[in-house]
Amino acid sequence: MPRVSDMKxxxxxxxxxxxxxxxxxxxxxxxxxxxxxxxxxxxYYFFKSKSELAAAxxxxxxxxxxxxxxxxFSPTVPPLERFDRYFNFVHDRLAEVQKKCGSILxxxxxxVGSEVSTQDQIVRETIDRIMDRKLNYFxxxxxxxxxxxxxxxxxxxxxxxxLFSCYQGMMAQARIQNDIELLRGFKEVAIEVLGVxxxxxxxxx
Amino acid sequence: MPRVSDMKxxxxxxxxxxxxxxxxxxxxxxxxxxxxxxxxxxxYYFFKSKSELAAAxxxxxxxxxxxxxxxxFSPTVPPLERFDRYFNFVHDRLAEVQKKCGSILxxxxxxVGSEVSTQDQIVRETIDRIMDRKLNYFxxxxxxxxxxxxxxxxxxxxxxxxLFSCYQGMMAQARIQNDIELLRGFKEVAIEVLGVxxxxxxxxx
DNA sequence: AAAATAGTTGACTGGTCAGTCTATGCAGTT
DNA sequence: AACTGCATAGACTGACCAGTCAACTATTTT
Numbered sequence: 001m002p003r004v005s006d007m008k009x010x011x012x013x014x015x016x017x018x019x020x021x022x023x024x025x026x027x028x029x030x031x032x033x034x035x036x037x038x039x040x041x042x043x044y045y046f047f048k049s050k051s052e053l054a055a056a057x058x059x060x061x062x063x064x065x066x067x068x069x070x071x072x073f074s075p076t077v078p079p080l081e082r083f084d085r086y087f088n089f090v091h092d093r094l095a096e097v098q099k100k101c102g103s104i105l106x107x108x109x110x111x112v113g114s115e116v117s118t119q120d121q122i123v124r125e126t127i128d129r130i131m132d133r134k135l136n137y138f139x140x141x142x143x144x145x146x147x148x149x150x151x152x153x154x155x156x157x158x159x160x161x162x163l164f165s166c167y168q169g170m171m172a173q174a175r176i177q178n179d180i181e182l183l184r185g186f187k188e189v190a191i192e193v194l195g196v197x198x199x200x201x202x203x204x205x
Numbered sequence: 206m207p208r209v210s211d212m213k214x215x216x217x218x219x220x221x222x223x224x225x226x227x228x229x230x231x232x233x234x235x236x237x238x239x240x241x242x243x244x245x246x247x248x249y250y251f252f253k254s255k256s257e258l259a260a261a262x263x264x265x266x267x268x269x270x271x272x273x274x275x276x277x278f279s280p281t282v283p284p285l286e287r288f289d290r291y292f293n294f295v296h297d298r299l300a301e302v303q304k305k306c307g308s309i310l311x312x313x314x315x316x317v318g319s320e321v322s323t324q325d326q327i328v329r330e331t332i333d334r335i336m337d338r339k340l341n342y343f344x345x346x347x348x349x350x351x352x353x354x355x356x357x358x359x360x361x362x363x364x365x366x367x368l369f370s371c372y373q374g375m376m377a378q379a380r381i382q383n384d385i386e387l388l389r390g391f392k393e394v395a396i397e398v399l400g401v402x403x404x405x406x407x408x409x410x
Numbered sequence: 411a412a413a414a415t416a417g418t419t420g421a422c423t424g425g426t427c428a429g430t431c432t433a434t435g436c437a438g439t440t
Numbered sequence: 441a442a443c444t445g446c447a448t449a450g451a452c453t454g455a456c457c458a459g460t461c462a463a464c465t466a467t468t469t470t
């Protein structure tokens with residue numbers, strides 16, 4: 001086999017960075033190439049359009065996060081503690097990114113999804129799929145919590161979806177207001193949304 | 206005084222329609238002009254940039270909604286019923302828009318806000334202000350509900366914000382999935398987030 | 411070393427973008 | 441009829457946009 005290249009990776013990473021920080025519409029192919037150190041030709045050698053690259057970049061971004069998600073939402077961890085760990089993890093990650101770029105960027109899937117949903121079916125469907133996979137971690141945790149009797153959840157999917165939406169909403173607001181403090185108190189909101197019984201609160205880290 | 210023109214209004218309406226249906230980035234000044242039946246010269250006679258028009262259009266959109274909000278959230282209405290009416294109102298409105306344009310568009314402030322927050326301070330601040338005013342309706346209702354004893358709310362602002370985020374998150378998801386059904390069951394979520402006491406549920410319309 | 415595969419280069423195209431400018435129309439005032 | 445303030449017209453600019461293409465380079469296989 002001839003030489004191998006990491007350019008495809010670099011293009012996806014560059015795209016993800018720029019799209020997350022700015023937006024899909026405000027990110028040009030030229031800008032992506034510049035950041036990746038690629039020329040136009042290379043871009044269109046690996047991807048047949050900007051929208052296909054965006055879909056690939058989002059998918060790739062998810063795949064990189066997946067291992068961490070599996071660890072945080074491991075069935076060996078008590079279900080409510082999974083949420084606790086997850087919210088802390090996201091908070092720390094956003095704070096870290098803020099140091100680099102000066103802004104709270106929130107969840108890229110929600111931002112980009114809202115932006116392109118009516119215009120770009122490829123990207124829309126990719127995000128739809130990713131969000132669904134993300135939701136499933138919540139569903140399992142809610143189910144396990146109900147099985148342990150720490151919450152009541154006659155409809156675990158509905159309850160998981162409620163918590164999920166709530167979290168996504170908070171992140172969108174945090175991005176708009178550029179204020180991470182909104183996410184700080186999310187654990188209390190989660191307890192209320194889940195309807196955690198008074199005897200079995202989450203750890204108070 | 207010479208002739209009066211409704212062109213400024215028409216430009217704002219056209220901009221709002223296009224931006225809500227597509228996105229800020231995907232909406233060109235030319236497209237706005239075409240829909241408003243205006244020429245470039247008129248556009249730049251009334252607004253000094255695209256971003257200033259967007260801010261004006263969003264502000265104008267809010268002002269048009271304000272009267273309806275005042276009526277829905279009137280202090281003469283029992284506090285929990287205010288939420289009930291509001292969620293129904295938004296649901297019906299989104300369903301109506303869907304008939305015209307084929308998509309569930311969600312909340313324009315959240316979508317546009319997430320899109321432009323890191324790039325356009327004028328628009329960002331406008332949306333920030335609007336969201337805050339919107340939140341205040343929630344805060345008053347939560348306070349009134351607490352005063353009546355139908356919920357416990359040691360921190361009414363936090364509770365209102367939690368419900369608000371939750372609702373915004375659901376709308377963002379409804380847009381991405383193009384599915385209004387997500388909003389149908391929001392009343393039950395609201396009851397849980399607010400922690401409504403079992404004796405005082407919302408009306409079951 | 412020749413061939414084949416995998417990746418790179420950068421000039422180029424044609425269209426669209428936000429924004430500018432000068433000329434013009436239209437109504438009420440003097 | 442001339443003046444004045446508001447509003448419209450639409451051609452124009454130069455930057456930038458996504459995407460194309462034919463020539464080129466580097467590595468491995470035969």
